[in-house]
Amino acid sequence: MSLLEVKNLEVSFALRHGDLVALNDVSFTLNKRERLGVVGESGAGKSVTGFAVINLISKPGRISKGEVLFDGERLDQFSEQEMRTIRGNRISMIFQDPMMTLNPVLTVGTQMVETLRAHRNISVKEAQKIAIRKLGLVHIPSPERRLRQYPHEFSGGMRQRIIIAIALLTEPAIIIADEPTTALDVTIQAEIMDLLIELCNSQDMGLMLITHDLGVVAEVTERVMVMYAGKVIETAKTADLVATPMHPYTRGLINALPGHGVCDTDNRLQQIPGTMPNLTEIAPGCSFHPRCDRCQDICKYTVPELQKVVGNTDRFVSCHFPGEGQEW
Amino acid sequence: MQTRRQKLKESYLLYSFKRDKVAMVSFAILVILLFAALFAPLLAPYNPYDPTVIDIMDAELPPSWMEEGESRFFLGTDIQGRDLVSTMLYGLRISVLIGIGAVILQAVIGIGVGLTAGYLGGKIDAVLMRIADVQLSFSTLMVAIIVSAIVQLSFGVGRYEQLAVPILIVIIGIAEWPQYARTVRASVLGEKNKEYVEAARVIGLDSKRIMFSHILPNTLSPVLVISTVQVANAVMSEAALSFLGLGMPVSKPSIGSLIDAGFEYIFSGAWWITLFPAVLLIIFILVINLLGDWLRDVLNPKLYKG
Numbered sequence: 001m002s003l004l005e006v007k008n009l010e011v012s013f014a015l016r017h018g019d020l021v022a023l024n025d026v027s028f029t030l031n032k033r034e035r036l037g038v039v040g041e042s043g044a045g046k047s048v049t050g051f052a053v054i055n056l057i058s059k060p061g062r063i064s065k066g067e068v069l070f071d072g073e074r075l076d077q078f079s080e081q082e083m084r085t086i087r088g089n090r091i092s093m094i095f096q097d098p099m100m101t102l103n104p105v106l107t108v109g110t111q112m113v114e115t116l117r118a119h120r121n122i123s124v125k126e127a128q129k130i131a132i133r134k135l136g137l138v139h140i141p142s143p144e145r146r147l148r149q150y151p152h153e154f155s156g157g158m159r160q161r162i163i164i165a166i167a168l169l170t171e172p173a174i175i176i177a178d179e180p181t182t183a184l185d186v187t188i189q190a191e192i193m194d195l196l197i198e199l200c201n202s203q204d205m206g207l208m209l210i211t212h213d214l215g216v217v218a219e220v221t222e223r224v225m226v227m228y229a230g231k232v233i234e235t236a237k238t239a240d241l242v243a244t245p246m247h248p249y250t251r252g253l254i255n256a257l258p259g260h261g262v263c264d265t266d267n268r269l270q271q272i273p274g275t276m277p278n279l280t281e282i283a284p285g286c287s288f289h290p291r292c293d294r295c296q297d298i299c300k301y302t303v304p305e306l307q308k309v310v311g312n313t314d315r316f317v318s319c320h321f322p323g324e325g326q327e328w
Numbered sequence: 329m330q331t332r333r334q335k336l337k338e339s340y341l342l343y344s345f346k347r348d349k350v351a352m353v354s355f356a357i358l359v360i361l362l363f364a365a366l367f368a369p370l371l372a373p374y375n376p377y378d379p380t381v382i383d384i385m386d387a388e389l390p391p392s393w394m395e396e397g398e399s400r401f402f403l404g405t406d407i408q409g410r411d412l413v414s415t416m417l418y419g420l421r422i423s424v425l426i427g428i429g430a431v432i433l434q435a436v437i438g439i440g441v442g443l444t445a446g447y448l449g450g451k452i453d454a455v456l457m458r459i460a461d462v463q464l465s466f467s468t469l470m471v472a473i474i475v476s477a478i479v480q481l482s483f484g485v486g487r488y489e490q491l492a493v494p495i496l497i498v499i500i501g502i503a504e505w506p507q508y509a510r511t512v513r514a515s516v517l518g519e520k521n522k523e524y525v526e527a528a529r530v531i532g533l534d535s536k537r538i539m540f541s542h543i544l545p546n547t548l549s550p551v552l553v554i555s556t557v558q559v560a561n562a563v564m565s566e567a568a569l570s571f572l573g574l575g576m577p578v579s580k581p582s583i584g585s586l587i588d589a590g591f592e593y594i595f596s597g598a599w600w601i602t603l604f605p606a607v608l609l610i611i612f613i614l615v616i617n618l619l620g621d622w623l624r625d626v627l628n629p630k631l632y633k634g
Contacts, residue, residue: 056529088531095530100523105545114541115531166531 001072002029003173003206004053010065011045011052020279022048022061024230025306030174035200035207037221037238039214039253041276045230046210050176052076053208054091055083071173089119092167096179098159102151108162109147112169119170134165138195157188164195174206175199181216193220214253218242223314226250229276229287232306236315246309246322248292286320294321344626351622354615361612365421372414373400377580384409388598404600406586407593408578415581416605420612422582426496427563431555433501434562438508439551443539445509446516457513460506468503472569475499489577496575500565504558511554515547549627556620560613567609583609 011023023045030036038046051057053068055075068075075086087093095101103111112131113124120127128147135143138161151159160180167175177196181189197220200207209221217224218238225235226247234247245251252272274291277283283290289299298320306318336342345351364371374381386409392399403412445456479495480488488495519525520543528538567584569575571591576582578589583605590601 054530084532084534086532087529088533093527093530095523095527097523101527103524103528103542103546105548106542114533114537118531118533118537163527 002069003032003034003071004030004208005069006049006053006066007069008066009049009052009063009068011048011057011061012064014060014062015280017280019064021064022230022279023052026066026227026230026232028225028232028235030206030208032173032206033200033204034223035197035209035221037217037224038208038210038227039212039217039224040227041212043229043276043279044227046212046227047178048230049227050093050178050208050210053174053176054087054093056087085119088115088167088172089170090172091174091176092170092172094160094163094167094175094177094180097183098156098163099183101163102159104151107148107150108154112147112162112166115166116169130169131165134168135162137168137199138162138165140165156184157191160184160188160192161195164192164199168199168203171203172205174208176208176210178210179212180209182211182213189216196220214242215257226253229282230279231287231318232316233288233319234317235306236309236312236317240312240315246315246317247288247319248294248321249288286318294319296320341626345622348622350618354618354622357611358615358619361420361608361615362424364417365424368414368417368421372411372417374411374414376410376415376418382409388593388601390598391600403604404598406589406601407598412600412604415586416583416608419581419583419586419605420608422493422576422580423563423566423584423609423612426493426500426566426582427559429493429497430500430504430562430566431558433497434505434508434558435551435555437501437505439512439544441505442509442512443516443544443547446513447520447535447539447543453513456509460509463503464506466503468500468565469569469572469574471503472496472499472574476574489579492576492580496566496569499569500562503565504561507554507558508551511550512547515550516543519543519546553620553624553627556616556623560616560620563609563616564613583612 006029007027009023009026010021012019012021026045026049028036038049040046048057048061052063053070053075055063055068055078057063063076066076070086070091075083078086102108109128109131112134113127116122116127116130117124122130131147132143135146140146140158140161146154151162154162164180175196180196181192184192193216196207196209199205207221209217211217221238223235224238224241226233226241226249228249234241234245234250236246241250242254245254249272252270255270256272258269272291277287277290283300285298285300285302286292286304289295292299302320304318304320306316309315309317309322345355369375376382386398386401386405387407389398389401389405390396391404392402394404401411401413403416405411406415441456441460445453476488476495476499479491483491525538525542528542533542563583566575566582567587570582570584571588573588576585578585581589586605587602587609590598590603590605594602
């Protein structure tokens with residue numbers, strides 16, 4: 001049994017004009033020590049997926065269909081009180097901007113101790129000891145002194161480490177990292193990513209890495225799930241997906257990376273024409289068809305199913321004309 | 329590691345305080361006045377509450393530098409023969425007590441209501457803020473007249489004199505709490521969508537904890553600023569109520585009731601009974617407001633004094 005299993009998840013937001021479906025039939029699994037990447041443009045539903053796992057979709061949104069199974073339990077049916085024992089305890093989440101996610105008026109120590117004491121019945125002294133140990137784990141020098149400092153006394157990279165340390169406090173089974181390095185510069189990004197990989201291995205955790213950066217995904221994750229307009233359009237082992245993208249959207253994403261394959265210094269970067277449709281006005285058929293260079297009549301009217309790719313048991317794609325692209 | 333003392337020494341608060349003469353002078357005067365109020369029994373030459381030392385023959389003596397003045401009574405005496413300096417010190421004590429007490433009550437009610445309304449939103453917000461609106465539509469005076477009338481009727485005038493201080497605290501506290509509720513609610517609305525609140529929810533903290541230990545500390549600077557103004561307002565309200573005869577009884581005068589007591593004699597020449605307490609009240613209110621202005625400028629760097 002997988003640690004986390006999401007089955008046919010649908011999240012919808014009740015708007016005045018009717019329901020807006022932000023996630024449509026999303027299924028995936030995450031095992032212990034596995035690192036799963038979730039890739040897509042802004043608004044593709046990556047973050048909503050993360051929040052749906054911890055059952056924290058803000059109103060007017062709700063999980064309207066499907067199941068979230070964590071350790072065999074249906075998280076989507078948990079009460080708010082039961083969920084509080086899961087959030088930050090068994091499943092932790094890390095956000096994009098470390099400048100914003102720490103409370104500016106409380107010391108780092110206060111915030112760490114508070115988190116621990118919300119989930120464990122321990123004294124402040126014990127909590128501080130654990131906090132110091134976790135700060136050491138994320139390579140923060142002289143952690144005893146750091147506990148007494150305020151967030152503004154840290155650099156961006158340090159703050160993200162502290163946030164990771166907070167996420168680690170309760171020894172969670174899963175960490176959901178929602179674009180953890182987007183607000184940091186590239187050298188720090190590499191450090192943080194190395195740290196996350198290291199921690200997954202040493203702490204036996206599953207990592208769900210939400211990002212729009214395929215480069216990061218290629219370095220960090222073992223499996224990847226590409227999302228578009230609230231749907232999973234391709235999922236595969238990271239190595240396979242990067243080497244041979246089957247969906248035209250995935251291929252577009254990879255071609256848009258600098259220094260990859262088709263692009264050299266003389267050529268312009270390739271881009272996917274157009275933008276992702278607004279979720280309220282999705283065209284019938286394949287949601288990607290208006291931007292697709294393989295688009296045929298069938299794409300405009302029939303929604304492609306997420307199907308197993310012939311010859312690869314661990315690979316799914318939702319496209320009427322999947323393939324590597326050269327033949328198209 | 330820096331000690332607290334070092335941190336204070338290097339803080340912007342102290343830096344700007346040292347460079348603002350108005351703030352420094354106001355602060356000095358305020359400290360002196362508060363000190364005088366707190367230690368009135370030790371500083372005052374007479375005890376104005378002790379009927380044995382009051383002699384009606386001393387009534388309406390002018391200040392000591394005037395012709396008929398006596399050196400025993402520096403600022404003269406009131407109509408009952410009480411030393412004005414002593415009475416003012418004791419009066420200031422009562423005014424400060426009522427002012428601060430009322431503000432604490434306002435803050436407790438207002439912060440609780442404002443936090444709840446702002447954070448929970450929706451129907452709870454609507455109901456609580458409408459209650460605040462209703463409360464604001466009653467004037468302090470009206471509430472005070474009704475309540476003191478009821479209390480005087482049910483307990484008798486003698487009992488009322490004993491209960492006057494807590495009753496005034498409750499009246500002024502209840503009349504003005506919506507100020508706090510509105511201020512706090514406004515800053516909670518600004519704070520609650522910030523990421524650290526989302527992060528606190530993701531960590532698994534409950535609403536009460538998020539409200540009080542995460543959002544509240546971030547809304548404290550406007551609260552601090554209005555607190556200064558509210559103390560001044562509460563002292564003013566008390567003075568106004570006492571002036572109208574609804575506040576402190578003459579036997580235990582606050583600054584306001586002193587002004588009132590002297591007011592009747594102002595045309596018969598005994599101007600000092602009203603003038604000195606009035607000047608004291610004005611200075612007290614003024615320094616608090618000046619300090620409040622300074623505090624607002626310091627705590628809100630976006631407010632640029634051009």
